[in-house]
Amino acid sequence: MNKIINFGIDLGTTNSLIAKFDKGHVEVFKNPNGFKETLPSIVAFRNDRIMVGDPARTYAEKDPKSVASRFKRKMGTTETIKLKVGSKTPIELSAFVLKELKNFIHSGESVESVVITIPASFDTVQSNATKEAGLVAGFKQVVLLQEPIAASLAYANKEKSINLRNSQWMVYDLGGGTFDVALVKIIEGDLTVVDHEGDNYLGGSDFDAMLLEQIIVPDICRRGKFTNLLVQMKSEKGKYNTLWYRLLHAAEAAKIELSTKTSTEIDINLDDEDGNLIDTILTVTRSEFEKVIKSAIDGTAEMMKKILTRNSLQPEDLEFVLMVGGGAYIPFVRKRIEELMGLRVNTSIDPTNAIAVGAAYFAGTKEFRDEYDQQAKPKNDRHLKIRTVFNRNTQEDEETFTAKLDGDISGLFYRITSEDGAFDSSLKVLSNRISEDLPLREGAFNLFSFGVFDVSNNPVDVGFDSIQIAQGRYSVAGQMLPEDISLVLDDVSKKDTRLQRIFAKNGVLPTKGKLSVEVAKTIVKGSNDEIRIMVVEGSSERHASTNKPIGILLITGKQINRDLIRGTEIDLTAEVSEARDLTISAYLNGTGQEFSQVFKGTERQVDTKALSTDILQLEAKVQAEINDASENGNQESAQGLERILGRIRGLFFECGTLASDDVTDDRFKLEDKKRKIAQDVFELTSSKRIDAAKVAYDTAKADVSNLVSNSGNDREKHQFREIIAREQTFIHSTNPERIEAVITELSQIRGRILMRMPEFLVGMFEHLIEKRASMNNQVQAKQLFDAGKKHILNRDWDDLKQVNGCLWDLMPDDAHETDDMRLYTGIV
Amino acid sequence: MVRMLTIDVPKWVLALLNNIYDLECKIHTHGDLCNASRNLTKMKDALAGEGLFYEDPMGQCFKETRTDLDASISGIGTENLVVIEVIKPIIRHGTPEFSRVVQKGIVLVKSKDEVN
Numbered sequence: 001m002n003k004i005i006n007f008g009i010d011l012g013t014t015n016s017l018i019a020k021f022d023k024g025h026v027e028v029f030k031n032p033n034g035f036k037e038t039l040p041s042i043v044a045f046r047n048d049r050i051m052v053g054d055p056a057r058t059y060a061e062k063d064p065k066s067v068a069s070r071f072k073r074k075m076g077t078t079e080t081i082k083l084k085v086g087s088k089t090p091i092e093l094s095a096f097v098l099k100e101l102k103n104f105i106h107s108g109e110s111v112e113s114v115v116i117t118i119p120a121s122f123d124t125v126q127s128n129a130t131k132e133a134g135l136v137a138g139f140k141q142v143v144l145l146q147e148p149i150a151a152s153l154a155y156a157n158k159e160k161s162i163n164l165r166n167s168q169w170m171v172y173d174l175g176g177g178t179f180d181v182a183l184v185k186i187i188e189g190d191l192t193v194v195d196h197e198g199d200n201y202l203g204g205s206d207f208d209a210m211l212l213e214q215i216i217v218p219d220i221c222r223r224g225k226f227t228n229l230l231v232q233m234k235s236e237k238g239k240y241n242t243l244w245y246r247l248l249h250a251a252e253a254a255k256i257e258l259s260t261k262t263s264t265e266i267d268i269n270l271d272d273e274d275g276n277l278i279d280t281i282l283t284v285t286r287s288e289f290e291k292v293i294k295s296a297i298d299g300t301a302e303m304m305k306k307i308l309t310r311n312s313l314q315p316e317d318l319e320f321v322l323m324v325g326g327g328a329y330i331p332f333v334r335k336r337i338e339e340l341m342g343l344r345v346n347t348s349i350d351p352t353n354a355i356a357v358g359a360a361y362f363a364g365t366k367e368f369r370d371e372y373d374q375q376a377k378p379k380n381d382r383h384l385k386i387r388t389v390f391n392r393n394t395q396e397d398e399e400t401f402t403a404k405l406d407g408d409i410s411g412l413f414y415r416i417t418s419e420d421g422a423f424d425s426s427l428k429v430l431s432n433r434i435s436e437d438l439p440l441r442e443g444a445f446n447l448f449s450f451g452v453f454d455v456s457n458n459p460v461d462v463g464f465d466s467i468q469i470a471q472g473r474y475s476v477a478g479q480m481l482p483e484d485i486s487l488v489l490d491d492v493s494k495k496d497t498r499l500q501r502i503f504a505k506n507g508v509l510p511t512k513g514k515l516s517v518e519v520a521k522t523i524v525k526g527s528n529d530e531i532r533i534m535v536v537e538g539s540s541e542r543h544a545s546t547n548k549p550i551g552i553l554l555i556t557g558k559q560i561n562r563d564l565i566r567g568t569e570i571d572l573t574a575e576v577s578e579a580r581d582l583t584i585s586a587y588l589n590g591t592g593q594e595f596s597q598v599f600k601g602t603e604r605q606v607d608t609k610a611l612s613t614d615i616l617q618l619e620a621k622v623q624a625e626i627n628d629a630s631e632n633g634n635q636e637s638a639q640g641l642e643r644i645l646g647r648i649r650g651l652f653f654e655c656g657t658l659a660s661d662d663v664t665d666d667r668f669k670l671e672d673k674k675r676k677i678a679q680d681v682f683e684l685t686s687s688k689r690i691d692a693a694k695v696a697y698d699t700a701k702a703d704v705s706n707l708v709s710n711s712g713n714d715r716e717k718h719q720f721r722e723i724i725a726r727e728q729t730f731i732h733s734t735n736p737e738r739i740e741a742v743i744t745e746l747s748q749i750r751g752r753i754l755m756r757m758p759e760f761l762v763g764m765f766e767h768l769i770e771k772r773a774s775m776n777n778q779v780q781a782k783q784l785f786d787a788g789k790k791h792i793l794n795r796d797w798d799d800l801k802q803v804n805g806c807l808w809d810l811m812p813d814d815a816h817e818t819d820d821m822r823l824y825t826g827i828v
Numbered sequence: 829m830v831r832m833l834t835i836d837v838p839k840w841v842l843a844l845l846n847n848i849y850d851l852e853c854k855i856h857t858h859g860d861l862c863n864a865s866r867n868l869t870k871m872k873d874a875l876a877g878e879g880l881f882y883e884d885p886m887g888q889c890f891k892e893t894r895t896d897l898d899a900s901i902s903g904i905g906t907e908n909l910v911v912i913e914v915i916k917p918i919i920r921h922g923t924p925e926f927s928r929v930v931q932k933g934i935v936l937v938k939s940k941d942e943v944n
Contacts, residue, residue, distance in 0.1 A: 023925065023926040024923065024925025024926045025925065417895075418895075419928070420896075420920070420922075420926070420927060420928045420929055421895060421896065421928055421929035422894065422896035422918075423894065423896075424893060426892070439891075439894070441927075443924055444924060444925050444926060444927070445925050445926050447926070
């Protein structure tokens with residue numbers, strides 16, 4: 001029997017919810033204790049008791065060392081939450097919340113699979129950690145869905161009459177602990193997150209703290225004698241530490257009340273340092289609160305503007321801003337965003353449960369694949385297996401259902417009937433491939449039964465029995481990649497590394513890609529030499545050091561069965577499953593060996609050795625940039641870079657104290673710091689690099705233009721014209737690497753033309769004669785020089801080209817440009 | 829013949845809906861001189877509130893796989909059939925998202941080639 005997942009969970013920073021899809025409707029389950037839809041994402045461990053939700057929240061004030069909250073912010077790191085009972089990982093804690101949510105299901109159904117939502121900004125590692133939490137909680141299958149997509153699905157299903165085709169909007173999700181804004185678009189009928197920005201440390205609970213720090217505490221200070229009250233409140237051992245938690249709660253209540261009222265009152269009751277009782281009521285007005293949160297809200301608008309700029313959009317290109325999360329309840333947030341962005345704010349869906357509702361709608365279209373179950377128990381003695389293909393969401397009024405069957409199908413029939421009684425395919429003879437056009441009712445969830453029968457009309461279980469198609473709904477084709485996934489390669493010409501994109505951002509999972517790379521240096525069998533197949537996540541247009549590493553596949557001399565000669569090709573296959581597991585396979589053409597590794601990546605992998613090399617490389621780069629800036633009289637840049645250099649040196653010192661088997665999470669923190677520094681360097685030097693790239697491009701263009709018009713063939717002329725035609729797309733780019741990539745293209749054209757020109761070939765031959773003394777094999781060199789001279793006499797230019805190539809190979813290794821640099825990955 | 833499916837809807841309700849449909853057709857043909865369609869809409873809404881509504885299959889395609897229609901084929905052709913006359917509409921029970929057929933529509937169908 002095929003099952004649909006149907007259950008969706010919003011695993012939030014502060015609150016979590018569970019909802020179920022059932023025949024076109026979504027029910028958000030209520031907490032059996034307290035009858036709220038939300039479960040605070042808080043776990044407490046007290047006296048052998050594990051409490052989740054409201055009871056745990058109660059102890060957050062009294063016994064904070066036994067309570068864990070806001071652990072979603074730490075997903076995907078090796079950071080643990082230290083509690084009295086010991087350390088707990090964010091995955092373990094999230095699993096407790098997920099398990100508790102199962103208790104909400106009043107129907108008592110057992111939930112085997114579930115859709116869990118994740119912020120758009122979650123990278124592969126954070127996503128995998130969320131999936132892992134689901135598995136720890138006992139779900140057999142976990143499907144992830146991006147929160148802005150979930151919110152959009154909830155909206156599209158609520159406002160069915162509004163046609164969202166060819167439109168785009170922003171989802172503004174100001175939750176309890178995180179802020180996420182995403183640009184959502186319908187591309188070919190599928191909902192897609194095109195771009196996103198966010199702050200993992202901004203949310204409703206930060207507003208509570210702001211209210212406390214900026215209004216409540218200063219007021220208390222005016223009423224009594226205190227020294228450093230705020231510090232005393234925040235410090236774990238401070239005299240007023242419990243007051244912090246008590247007032248935080250009061251601040252939250254005040255914030256909620258200010259959403260509907262223009263003022264609220266807070267009871268204040270404490271002794272000052274002289275023992276005088278302060279017993280008063282503090283009135284907080286809405287305008288005071290608005291003043292406190294103004295800059296934070298303006299910051300969120302800035303992020304929205306960034307998205308608009310990056311995507312060359314104007315506010316009027318968007319339909320609306322769909323607001324979800326607790327922040328949507330604050331009138332000022334809605335007003336300010338509308339004011340700053342000039343966009344209509346849409347709050348038509350329930351901000352609290354929209355994500356869970358959307359997740360359930362998505363779950364209603366996802367099939368549960370119990371792989372273990374399918375493998376273990378054959379469904380029938382005919383070994384029948386079925387594979388089906390059909391769209392679960394469609395805008396069409398008819399959908400073709402196709403299926404492929406393997407096994408003994410002789411004497412069998414099939415029949416498809418609609419559950420609403422409007423369609424019956426009648427009994428049809430079963431063949432290996434079957435296809436049936438199913439009529440759909442507009443705007444409805446169309447359910448069909450599928451059955452296979454023997455000659456006596458007895459049903460035969462093939463493990464598939466129902467077809468569910470939602471008409472008029474937008475689909476989400478699959479999990480999408482939030483960032484590019486790239487391979488790090490050595491860039492010999494720039495003595496640096498470059499990124500080769502394997503998968504583009506927003507690619508739909510699962511996906512598979514292939515590429516070939518070359519070995520940059522010979523790896524001797526049995527040696528410690530190694531090549532690093534390093535996969536990173538982030539913008540592929542930036543430098544590798546600004547990306548987050550996902551994993552490294554190391555191949556050393558000890559693993560290979562013969563020497564791997566420089567230039568040997570390595571065929572790489574990369575695969576990302578729907579669950580975001582990345583598999584990298586490398587086939588070494590020289591040795592015929594294949595290496596493969598799966599990066600589950602629920603925790604970030606950082607190799608301390610690679611980290612040190614990285615930092616060293618960064619230091620050298622920054623030093624060179626400083627010299628360059630000083631020479632050009634650019635003091636401001638030089639000073640900025642000097643400061644960065646100081647940070648790098650500090651980092652290098654910290655890295656030096658790390659053992660290769662360091663068990664703490666220091667390496668992750670250092671890796672994070674390194675990436676941030678690299679991003680700063682990138683920002684600081686990008687304008688200089690753009691200017692330099694533009695000048696280099698102009699020079700290369702003029703040079704190649706002459707060559708092409710005088711000596712280029714049709715193909716080269718066409719290539720050159722094509723580059724000039726798209727000049728506007730890269731010359732104004734903010735990314736120097738795009739211009740540099742075109743310069744490389746131009747120099748390749750130049751190289752090809754020169755290699756056909758006799759004068760260039762003769763010049764090169766003469767240059768090699770000068771280097772004769774240093775060549776590795778003098779006998780072979782002599783033969784080649786003799787042959788070369790003969791070819792010049794006979795004007796055999798093709799043969800001279802061959803001779804030049806052979807002579808070049810005889811040059812000692814240090815003459816090759818490749819070895820001037822310290823190779824980082826060993827592949828180009 | 830009108831066949832009752834899984835949901836047992838009283839005959840008088842079906843009769844009521846069939847007659848509302850007939851009235852709508854008559855108004856459509858002869859004009860709504862006394863604004864009666866407003867009252868009909870209200871009656872339909874009241875019944876829809878109870879999960880009962882009808883669907884007019886006029887002009888829709890007919891195939892042998894359609895089980896929400898009892899069709900009589902007029903003319904010679906048996907391919908590309910379309911509904912040319914509705915004697916009784918399809919009556920459904922449920923919500924717009926998911927409903928079941930409680931009365932098959934009774935229709936006359938004809939090949940498109942002959943209609944044109």
